[in-house]
Amino acid sequence: MKADLIKQSTDLFVEKGFSATSIQDIVDTLGVTKGSFYYHFKSKEALLMDIHLRYIDDLLKRQKAILDTEQTHRGKLVKVVELLIHDIETQGALGRVYYREIRHLTPENAALIKAKRGEFRENIEKIMEAGIKAGEFRENLQPKMITFAILGVTNWSYQWFNPEGVLSVADLADMYTDFILNGIVASEK
Amino acid sequence: MKADLIKQSTDLFVEKGFSATSIQDIVDTLGVTKGSFYYHFKSKEALLMDIHLRYIDDLLKRQKAILDTEQTHRGKLVKVVELLIHDIETQGALGRVYYREIRHLTPENAALIKAKRGEFRENIEKIMEAGIKAGEFRENLQPKMITFAILGVTNWSYQWFNPEGVLSVADLADMYTDFILNGIVASEK
Amino acid sequence: MKADLIKQSTDLFVEKGFSATSIQDIVDTLGVTKGSFYYHFKSKEALLMDIHLRYIDDLLKRQKAILDTEQTHRGKLVKVVELLIHDIETQGALGRVYYREIRHLTPENAALIKAKRGEFRENIEKIMEAGIKAGEFRENLQPKMITFAILGVTNWSYQWFNPEGVLSVADLADMYTDFILNGIVASEK
């Protein structure tokens, strides 16, 4: 039941946004009552926090697995990009909630989530730094800014990509790792 | 007065989101009354539409100027990227409202804005297509997807970039055009 | 367990009032669940009635003991006043619940409690009447109104008196019996 509530509310938050989704909307889709909702969640914000925590903790765990497994910096980066893009398929557009609605968490909760987001981002920065040092990546890159650029490429996909369209998630991941690694300019031979 | 209302409400929408910002919030920061708001705007949604229209029309106008002026495909692309990033400074984080709150427009209005967004995006796609054909850009790129990637890089900046920080908007624009054009992999010499 | 529920709920009713205290509040302080509460009490009102009944029945029993024991009218009155004031120490501020929350009983239950209250008060009135007749008390007193005045002196103590302060319950009882008997005017010698 709690799981159902999380599932339904996430879908509704994706579709209509957190503020525009009422508790009534959520419980109506499940045919239960508001009282039931408040038995499982202290507040609407608590539900949002729950969603955020599950998402980022899961992301961090899988990121860690990649860092521990992959050998090259390039391999690590590619796998992390794939991780983010594949999530569009497995998690629905949950990422949209994750980035859009953090403002509706209490300051304390928002701070916690932001710290975990920062951790995820810093892990990518570290890949960049190490890759530059090792000569795998270009020298004149600023790791922090390039990390934001890479996250932009992946996260923006949540806004528009339809995994059931003509292009598969795997195709998109390939295309984007290629773009990130090589840019768009034709090499002069 | 109308301009003040637009300015204040945009700031509040950036900060708290459209749904979470009440008309009362808006008029309170200006020291006027709600009646006054409704003299200038038919509804809250009309204000949001106004904001969207001003933003996208301005963007399209400036994009058109670039397309008419720049000669190379590469030059056109670089200038459009710069246009988007420089907006963070001149327009504040208005872009955040623009992408986040379209959901709260009426279906008709949302369709109009989406059409204009599409136009803006297609103009970039056309640059890509032409650039590929001309050999300026790599052959095996999919213009549509690469356009989304580029928009991801620029638009994501609205989420985190502080133009008053140590890195200037111009620096960021340079760095990102370089990233888009060349990727991150060190060339093997 | 039932005793614990009564004890905790009385404390909470004293502190926050009957309406403002939820069943959840009560069971939380005991670490049990609501189902458990409803095993012991038919309803929240039944608990309140239980508290009222225990209190007034106990008071009546002890008042009766005094009436049977003391010889003089003055002695009876003094002992009843002492009874009421000493209760602040032994019963906590239960008296506050007793007077404040009768409104939340069902009409039938409220009537029963009011009848018992009336009995307690009439017993004091009878002391007054007999004392006046016997010449122990002043002639021109109206027993009913003076009884209310005396109850005012004692019951009001529940509002402010702290038995752990510098003045003991016994001191207060002495002082108030003296006040009731002699008033405040200095006798002209």
Place this chain on the structure above:
Amino acid sequence: MKADLIKQSTDLFVEKGFSATSIQDIVDTLGVTKGSFYYHFKSKEALLMDIHLRYIDDLLKRQKAILDTEQTHRGKLVKVVELLIHDIETQGALGRVYYREIRHLTPENAALIKAKRGEFRENIEKIMEAGIKAGEFRENLQPKMITFAILGVTNWSYQWFNPEGVLSVADLADMYTDFILNGIVASEK
């Protein structure tokens, strides 16, 4: 309208208590809507605070007038007692709300009201002190405790006295000033 809301809600608070009176109850008796209530009052608690403030400020003002006018300590005391008892007639049983519902104010507001209550009480204490010093009142009285006893006599009247009964407010005031001044014991001649 605001005045109407205060009037109706005070009556309902007297009758059913603050917690048990809903905003709906209040507005229904006036045939207006909840929105209207919240236009005039920020919250239910703000209304309660309004009622408390009006009551105690008025009481303090009238007490001050008495202190400035009356010459003897005895006269001052008698007039203050009359002031309190006459209020039952002019203010309805508002005093019941005043003493019973303070717990529903926010801590800050409750502190303010308690401070003003304290001021009122201290003014009576000062009469007692001065009266004792001047030999008008008995030497062995503790001003603070006697003040509470006097307030008990008067305030308790709010609980039971019906000004439309056989005994008038003036009669009660006479009777109680006599009781306070002379006690109940028959003087031995």
Place this chain on the structure above:
DNA sequence: TATGAATGAGGTTTCATTCAT
């Protein structure tokens, strides 16, 4: 142009109570 008062729908939350286990 602007205000102040009012509306009514709907928002989040609380709560006494029930009941299968």
Place this chain on the structure above:
DNA sequence: GATGAATGAAACCTCATTCAT
């Protein structure tokens, strides 16, 4: 005896909107 989940009514409050002035 006790629990945990659920209910449904009702609580407080917010808000976009209207309108006479």
